[in-house]
Amino acid sequence: MTVPDSSVPSVPKLRGRPRSPATDAAIIEAALRLLEEGASVGGLSIERIAREAGVGKATVYRRWPGKDALMLDVLRSLEEPSPEPAGVSVRDDLVTVLEFMRRRGLAKRHSALLRTVVTQMHAHQELWRAYDENVIAARRASLRAVLRRGRESGEIRADVDLELLADLFTGPMLSRAMLHEWKELPEGLAERIVDTVLAGVSPRD
Amino acid sequence: MTVPDSSVPSVPKLRGRPRSPATDAAIIEAALRLLEEGASVGGLSIERIAREAGVGKATVYRRWPGKDALMLDVLRSLEEPSPEPAGVSVRDDLVTVLEFMRRRGLAKRHSALLRTVVTQMHAHQELWRAYDENVIAARRASLRAVLRRGRESGEIRADVDLELLADLFTGPMLSRAMLHEWKELPEGLAERIVDTVLAGVSPRD
Numbered sequence A, B: 001m002t003v004p005d006s007s008v009p010s011v012p013k014l015r016g017r018p019r020s021p022a023t024d025a026a027i028i029e030a031a032l033r034l035l036e037e038g039a040s041v042g043g044l045s046i047e048r049i050a051r052e053a054g055v056g057k058a059t060v061y062r063r064w065p066g067k068d069a070l071m072l073d074v075l076r077s078l079e080e081p082s083p084e085p086a087g088v089s090v091r092d093d094l095v096t097v098l099e100f101m102r103r104r105g106l107a108k109r110h111s112a113l114l115r116t117v118v119t120q121m122h123a124h125q126e127l128w129r130a131y132d133e134n135v136i137a138a139r140r141a142s143l144r145a146v147l148r149r150g151r152e153s154g155e156i157r158a159d160v161d162l163e164l165l166a167d168l169f170t171g172p173m174l175s176r177a178m179l180h181e182w183k184e185l186p187e188g189l190a191e192r193i194v195d196t197v198l199a200g201v202s203p204r205d
Helices: A021-036 A046-053 A057-063 A067-077 A090-110 A112-123 A125-153 A162-179 A189-199 B021-036 B046-053 B057-063 B067-077 B090-110 B112-123 B125-153 B162-179 B189-199
Strands: none
Touching (some): A021 A046, A021 A057, A021 A067, A021 A112, A046 A067, A067 A125, A090 A189, A112 A125, A112 B112, A162 A189, A162 B162, A189 B162, B021 B112, B046 B057, B046 B067, B067 B112, B067 B125, B090 B112, B090 B125, B112 B125, B162 B189
16 A cells, blocks of 8 residues: 655645644555445545544544545555656557556456445546546646657647547557456557557558 | 337346236336435345335346346346447448447436446446446447458458457547546547547558
8 A cells, every 4th residue: 555645735635734644544544444344435434434543533634624535545545656658759658658557457456445446436426536636637647748749749640639649548448447347458458559549440551 | 218128138037927018117117216316226125126116026036036137127228229330331330339329428427317327337346247248248249240341341450359449449438438427528529539540640651
């Protein structure tokens, strides 16, 4: 488990600094333990998490304004830091991004806890969107920078909009990793997706 | 609401034929009503559904071997029949498939009930997979037939495997429709995805 990186601010803003990282971690671990034991994201209360962590409710509320903000950090604690694209070949950077998604998909398959937390978060629309805006947004920005660079360098056509480009590369990996969890995520998949989307699937003359 | 098409067999196999379509529909509607009122897929019992439908438990069990099979038909009842590809241009057939997915995504956004049922099913791994194998499999087979035809006609390169091809076309639409529900699903998106995947995103010489 990684404790949330304090350089990535939680939104809504945390209150009551300075925080003790050990207490933060104890609270997050308590929530994870309860989820692992079968508690549902919807059913968990701050009170129950505080009791499990052996702290008072006020201690939790000094760190997180509410359960949703705490749950975001719980999910974030299960995430690996995403890699920095090397910035040399756009093709290789796209592979790096997709390979990270592939590994994340594999991790989710191998961890009942991660799967439970992610699918339960998905069932809570507001939480899912907050997760996207806080955790995924940084990755998306990094992907957009790669795509923009590709357009500037001529590796990517200029007439396809960035939003669609991002979906063309990530959609095939995401749908396998997140929606069709019984499909394989073999090594080399990231490369195959990137190269095929770049080249297109109709024959080139 | 559409009552499940009896030409599409439920798996596990239904028992106790002949069935009365009116009773089937009443049971499915009862389950939908309970879900709409906030019952969770996990919390619903056959007993409660039977009571709501005004029938005995045995009447439900004569039709469905258990709750999972019933839930599959509940979800199926919310689905529109998928279109038959016209079989003329492979490009147009791909657009038909993706346009159906786009409309399904829009329907899910406009129906809290559909969203609730789909995301809750997704949180139940076994149910989700059964849904895929029973409801989605037919659509996937139809897409594969289109792709195979495209390879035979030369509209699609022969060196990309069918599984990857299917993901390249459907992944971008699925990830928007199912995972990023706040992104737009504008008219023309199906055409843009199909044409861009066919052509590729690197410049053609």
